Amino acid sequence: MNQLQVILLLWIIAVTSFGHSIDSYIKQKPPHDKRISDAEFLRRTFIVITGRLPQPTFAESFLKSENPSKRAQLIDSLLASEGCNAMLTMRWGDMLRIKSEFPSKLWPNGVQAYNRWLHEHIAENTPYHQMVRELLLSQGSNFRQPAVNFYRAFPKRTPAIIYNNINLLFLGSRSTRGDGSTCFAQLNYKNTKEWKEEIVFIDTHVPIFNSSIRINDSTNIKLNAGTDWRIPYVNWLTNNNTQFAAVMANRIWYWIMGKGIVDEPDDWRDDNPPSNESLLNALTTHFIKNGYNVKALMREILNSDIYQSAAGTPGGFVSQRLLAEVVVDAIADITGISDQYISRVPEPFTFYPLGTPAIELGDATVSSPVLELFGRASRDISFENQHNIQLTxxxxxxxxxxxxxxxxxxxxxxxxxxxxxxxxxxxxxxxxxxxxxxxxxxxxxxxxxxxxxxxxxxxxxxxxxxxxxxxxxxxxxxxxx
Amino acid sequence: MILGHYINSKGLAVLALISSMSVQAQTAKSVILIYLDGGPAQTDTFDPKPDAGRDYFGLYKDAIETNVPGTFIGAKLPLLASIADKYTLIRSMTHGINAHESAHYAMITGDLSGGPVVYPSFGAVINFEKQHSYSGILPPYISLTSANSRFNEGGFLGNNYKSFDTGGSPEKGKFEVEGIINTWVKPQKLADRMALLDQINSCSPVKADSAIQLLFDNYHRKNMNFITGDAKNIFDLSTESKAMRDKYGMNRLGQSCLVARKLVQAGVPFVNVRTTGWDTHKMHFQRMNEMLPELDRALWALLTDLDEKGLLDSTIVLCGGEFGRTPKVLWEAPWNGGRSHFGKAFSYLVAGGGLMPGKILGRTDATGEEILDRKVYPCDLIGTVYTLMGIDPNGTLPHPSEGTLPLLPSLGKKDQSNGLLYELINTQKSTEK
The missing domain is CATH 1.10.238 (Recoverin; domain 1)
Structure with missing residues (x-):
């Protein structure tokens, strides 16, 4: 796409989306009697945003309140809450396969640093494209530059495997297109004298075989000897790349509604088209226009009539079994008795503070039989469907x-x-x-x-x-x- | 087999043997894995080195001769020494991995390929393979009392094939199997609650999807049958005599082995008895003084009991950990007489199910640090188990997005496999049957 086309596209998007809320793109407008009750809204929204149940006293006062804007206010306060940050950190941790040991082998120090990095960005609501840039252009120590753990979380660290994963995570594609793996051929790793510290670095001496790299059918990028080849790729990925934005916008829709407009959200293919293209375009535009603001898009969706309609409404919320972590935390909150979580890596074992919620474990190597029973994400793969919400x-x-x-x-x-x-x-x-x-x-x-x-x-x-x-x-x- | 004789290339010969074995008739119906989680010391158990000096044998100078002349095992295992004609020792297990998770993964999946795909454990695979032919009332794959969750053992097959963890304590008065036996709630109480739940579900202000409603009803019915039916009797140790319980030892491992026998009697295809505490970096010999007699008794009781009940021929028993421990004792601080992880050469005890007993397979050097002959990789052992269970080790498994993948990706590959254990398969016996 040349510059003129980009401007034209943005202009078209801006004009067509102006003044419309998400609901105008829903094919079948939900009838008013499908609007969920305050109680349904309260529970649904707490679980969607924070993965936790509301305190009973809070629930009681919310239900009694006659403030006409109480739903919008609840959405805002939940999006700004620590609970939301914890939930999003877990979702990212699942995608990035954060685990101390097999198969990601990040080791506890790396896991902690990586989680902290994610949590900071999520709490600050760093624009999505900036966060991805920082993640993909990282280099340095796994303890001091936590984003480099992205490049460590592979049992086999080949450029092709890393590039496949980037395609899956950020372009929603399970099959790899183009020859972009070359852009990651300079990645190298070395140990230091500190136990389990690892430096991820770019070896600029790797010989260049082909300086023109085909990214997809219409795009080539140029690599120069002696420079970091990830930069031109990441520039292409994160600057005005509609697919990049659309994948995340759709993922956010999926996180909230339980079903993607492209479904599954990490299976974008020509023969798996979006169920509602104009809605997807509107979400994508909203996301780009607001500077890749994740929480702003969540806010827009949560305030829509379609979100606040009964489960099963066409194009709307899909009823689903609670995630394993949510079930376990709800039982702990209701009874006031939590499970003790233990990290067995390394010895001697580390005991998590009693009362640590399952959604804040941050490490799939730390688990419990009940979490396993309810199909907790294994973090072996980056698919959203690794959360097994099937009832057994x-x-x-x-x-x-x-x-x-x-x-x-x-x-x-x-x-x-x-x-x-x-x-x-x-x-x-x-x-x-x-x-x-x-x-x-x-x-x-x-x-x-x-x-x-x-x-x-x-x-x-x-x-x-x-x-x-x-x-x-x-x-x-x-x-x- | 004939082809194998004429081809010098070792790899091809192995391939020929593999293909001849895949037509082997099924001799085993069940597998019991006694998993010594943390990694037991092979030199203190199944591969003693009494001549290697104190830096190696540490506080266990003596080895004892078994009832198979010329075969010696650690002196802390006198009961097992009396029945060495019932099992075979593999002294040349190897995968070379010294980290718990990766070694555990290799040992129970057989996968040393290092690929990006996470394989299921062999228990999960047997669960998957037997799901249509197995019709028992209990889950086909059971862990006493919980599986090792250091990696997701369902692998790409998914959660449904993971083991059923019993929880509870079989060594206590009443073995409370999670979900099946609950001494707090009497049957009448549960029935009352279920009736209440039915009413509550049907009048909930939140209208549930009819498909979900149906699923709940089906599962509730199935579970009620399960709870009130014969399943609980299989776990009920009060049906066993005190003498029988004492024979196995009144401890977690012993009573778990007794339950394992009962499960096998009930036809369960895979039972995982997991016992922890074998990761003895420190206080090694003190802890072995306590743990080895329990292991000795439990394993001896299981093998003799299975044999007396005519179940040993159809039950494969395996005993070992994710790796072994360093043959050389770490006398220095902070270990003060400990043993570290050792994936290069370790031992497994194998018995039953059509495996030839009374043998020694493989050999290590004078100190136990090197394998001298017949390396056995995890996939060789697991592939042999598959074969005896009537599963083609060269078969495939369905992957949700990658099509079909080999059941054992390392089988037949250099440095990941050294051929199935054809030396231990009693072909004579299986053709007679």
Whole structure:
């Protein structure tokens, strides 16, 4: 694309998108009665943005509030929250396969530095193209220049494998086009005297065989001897590259809605076209126009009518099983009893502070049987579908009849506290429902639980255990709707 | 085989043997892997070096002769010494990796190719391969009490083929298998709760997708059958006599081995008994003094019990870790008599399922630091297990995006494989059957 074409394209995009919100691109406008309730909005949005449930007191006051702009305000405060940064850091960590050991072998110091680097950029909301530039043009020590861990997270560090991964991550392509791998042929690695420190550097003495590199069918870039060949590639990738922006815009849509406009979000092919091209173009334009601002695009999507419509609305939110980390953290938040996470690399083992949420582990080498059971991202590959959200009988078996979970509910200090404060069944049911499902119990539910309590004479505390067991086992709990 | 005799090239000869073995009839129905997580010291167990000097044998000067004349094992394993005619020792295992995760990956996938693809563990592969033919009530691949999660053992096959972790403590009064046996919740209580849940699910203000609703109903029904059915009896150790429980040893490893036998009796194709604590950089001999007698008893009990019940011929038993430990003792601080990781030469005990017993395969030098003959790489052992389980080691697996990939990418490759263990396959016996 020459400069004139770029200007023309940007102009067309600017004119066509002016004044429209995302909703005008939705083919079938969602009927008003599909608009979700405040309670549904609250839970859905907390889980989408932060991967956590709201505090019950917060849920109660949000539901009571009559402020007409409370949804927009909640979106803004959640996007600015630490919870959002933690969730996005985890999503990036999954894509970049951050792991101490096999197969990424970043080692704990590298993992920590890399996570901190990501977290800083996410908290500052660094423009996406700048963050990718910094990532791909990094060199230096894995401890001191954390972005270089990008080039270390490969069991086999060949230019072709690295280039394939860049194609997948930033251009959404599972197959590699062009000869761009040459741009990464100068990467080299050396150890230092510090344990597990590694320097990633550019060896400019690598001989040049072909100075003109075909990136795709219409683009060639020129490499000069003695310079870093990644620079012309990264310039091409991140400067006015619509595909680059569209892939991320679509990924953000996928993170929020549960289904990409191009789906899967890392499988862009000619024979896998977007389900709604004008919507994709509008999102891409919004993303570019706002300086590759990730959180601004999230805000735009979250405020749309289509996001705030019932799950299953055409083109809208897709109901899905909670991510493994979200299930585990929700159980920890509800019961007040967290799992102890241990890093076995290196010896002696490192114990994470008790109460560390699973979404903040930052290292797929650190795990637990329950996280594995619910299909936590392995970080072996960079595909979004590595999060296995498929429901299995074994997962329900765990929720139904695990002694571990039963003990957590029975011993829960949170439930002990509630039973002390709320002495009658009605109040207790309301508090527990706010805790686990972030809403008030319905009249029908009150009746069902009342009948159950009358049939099963037991202490209030045991009744609390049964309510929590039932709610944790409900479809409503295990899915984001 | 005939082709093999006429071709000098070792690689081709190996290939000829591999192809002749792939027609081998299935002799084994189940595999029990006793996994000594952390890496056991081969020189203190299955490959003693009593003549190597104190810098090598450390505090374990003695080796004892087994009931197979001329075969010696570590003196801390007297019970195993009495039944050496029931197992074979591989003293030439090698992969050369000294880091836990990578060694563990190599040892339980057989993959030394270093490619970008993460392979499934051989337990997951057997789970995958047997999913249609296995019809038992228990999951086909079970770990006592939890699998090693240092890498994602489902590999590219995905989560569904990972092991079912029992959790719980079989050495305690009641073995509480996660999800199956829950002493806190009586059957009536669970039934009451399930009835309550049904009502709650059907009146939820959030309308669930009908497909999800159906899935929940199906899984709940399946799980209730599972919880209330015979599955719990298989894990119930109170059905075993006290003498039997004592025979295995009243500790985690011993009772896990007893459960493993019960699982194999119930037809489970793959049981992983994982025992930790073998990573003895420090206090090595003190810890071995405690751990080796437990291992000796548990493994002896398992092998004799399987044999007495007529299950040994159809059950492959493997015992070893992700690597061995340095033959030379690290006397200096901070180790003060420890042993470090050693992937160059280590041992595995193998038995049953059609493997010839009473043999020694491979040999290390006087100090145990070099292999002198018959290197055995992980894929050679795993490929042999596949063969005995009726799975073609030269077969393929479906990858979600890469088409089909070889089941064992390292098999037949130089420095990653040295041929299947045809020396241990009793072809005579299998043709008789």
């Amino acid at each position: 009988a074994q997962q329900l078996l765990y929720l139904m009849n695990s002694s571990e979970l039963e003990n957590k509910i029975r011993q829960s200090p949170v439930l002990n506290g509630l039973c002390k404060t709320y002495k009658n069944q009605v109040q207790l049911l309301q508090q527990i429902t706010l805790l686990t499902l972030s809403r008030m119990p319905t009249a029908k539910e009150r009746e069902i639980y009342k009948t159950y309590a009358n049939l099963n004479k037991q202490s209030l505390r045991n009744f609390a255990t049964d309510i929590v067991w039932t709610q944790i086992n409900s479809i409503e709990f295990l899915y984001n709707h």
